[in-house]
Amino acid sequence: MHLNNLKERSINQHTTHAQQICRTALINSCMKMQVKSVADKDIKLMNESDSIIIIPTYNEKENIEKIIRAIFALDKCFHILVIDDGSPDGTAAIVKSLMASDFGDRLFIVERSGKLGLGTAYIAGFKWGIEHGYDYIFEMDADFSHAPSDLPRLYSACADEGYDLAIGSRYITGVNVVNWPIGRVLMSYFASKYVRFVTGFKVHDTTAGFKCYKRRVLETINLDDIRFKGYAFQIEMKFTTYKCGFKIKEVPVIFVNRVEGVSKMSGGIFGEAFFGVMRLRWDGWFKKYPKAVS
Numbered sequence: 585m586h587l588n589n590l591k592e593r594s595i596n597q598h599t600t601h602a603q604q605i606c607r608t609a610l611i612n613s614c615m616k617m618q619v620k621s622v623a624d625k626d627i628k629l630m631n632e633s634d635s636i637i638i639i640p641t642y643n644e645k646e647n648i649e650k651i652i653r654a655i656f657a658l659d660k661c662f663h664i665l666v667i668d669d670g671s672p673d674g675t676a677a678i679v680k681s682l683m684a685s686d687f688g689d690r691l692f693i694v695e696r697s698g699k700l701g702l703g704t705a706y707i708a709g710f711k712w713g714i715e716h717g718y719d720y721i722f723e724m725d726a727d728f729s730h731a732p733s734d735l736p737r738l739y740s741a742c743a744d745e746g747y748d749l750a751i752g753s754r755y756i757t758g759v760n761v762v763n764w765p766i767g768r769v770l771m772s773y774f775a776s777k778y779v780r781f782v783t784g785f786k787v788h789d790t791t792a793g794f795k796c797y798k799r800r801v802l803e804t805i806n807l808d809d810i811r812f813k814g815y816a817f818q819i820e821m822k823f824t825t826y827k828c829g830f831k832i833k834e835v836p837v838i839f840v841n842r843v844e845g846v847s848k849m850s851g852g853i854f855g856e857a858f859f860g861v862m863r864l865r866w867d868g869w870f871k872k873y874p875k876a877v878s
């Protein structure tokens with residue numbers, strides 16, 4: 585029996601909290617003993633996953649190991665794909681050393697030669713995820729603005745509730761943003777309002793970059809047709825998903841400003857989004873979108 589299932593089942597039984605702790609500790613120690621005694625191929629099976637988390641990185645040496653370990657500490661087994669754009673600070677080397685030491689069966693990296701932008705990094709990751717057979721493909725930042733503990737809720741919206749795209753949304757229940765300067769909060773909040781106004785698209789957090797796609801969404805959308813690279817990429821992907829007729833759910837999350845490392849936000853990214861939204865409205869009227877098939 586799959587050991588994670590065994591662990592979950594035992595926790596679901598009606599026991600006291602103390603009993604649960606003892607039971608979990610016992611199972612964890614059994615898991616460790618068994619991990620030592622089974623062959624390498626069986627260990628790989630235990631770490632199989634239907635989900636890949638794509639994390640694009642550019643100079644994230646302060647965050648990358650911590651975020652990887654936090655995701656692998658979750659009860660559900662997720663796999664991780666880092667798309668690194670030749671970070672001068674050595675982010676890729678950190679990832680590769682973790683692959684060699686601890687996580688060779690569930691941590692992967694694609695290295696690109698220069699800073700090519702968030703949008704193309706995600707497109708490369710989506711194609712990789714489809715090719716490697718994952719059913720749920722996630723987007724997530726490296727800088728802890730997106731909490732790893734929210735990943736299971738995004739997964740559940742798609743895997744259990746039948747949505748095609750789950751968006752970790754800051755703006756369903758007021759404004760759930762911690763430690764952003766007020767100017768940045770206002771800009772992001774009104775950017776989402778602006779997108780709703782111009783496109784008529786009803787999602788609250790249109791620029792959110794914390795998402796879970798069902799594989800069929802990314803197979804339906806023509807990824808080579810996605811033209812934007814920064815915030816506008818996030819808007820374009822959601823708008824296209826909606827125009828193709830897929831079911832979208834916004835899951836409330838709290839977004840926390842990065843504590844370590846440096847932001848890559850720029851005026852160019854903002855400009856692309858401002859004018860790109862008008863372009864999307866135009867597309868919405870005249871472009872033919874592929875339709876979702878169930």
Ligand SMILES: Nc1nc2c(ncn2[C@@H]2O[C@H](COP(=O)(O)OP(=O)(O)OP(=O)(O)O)[C@@H](O)[C@H]2O)c(=O)[nH]1
Nearest residue numbers: 640641642667669700701702705725726842847848
């Ligand atoms: N591969 C790749 N990753 C990038 C690029 N630009 C940004 N990233 C990564 O994309 C994620 C989001 O970038 P951030 O700089 O955090 O952008 P942001 O969240 O809008 O800005 P802050 O709120 O200031 O952090 C981070 O994991 C970055 O390292 C890029 O050109 N290529």
Ligand SMILES: [Mg+2]
Nearest residue numbers: 725727729842
């Ligand atoms: Mg960030």
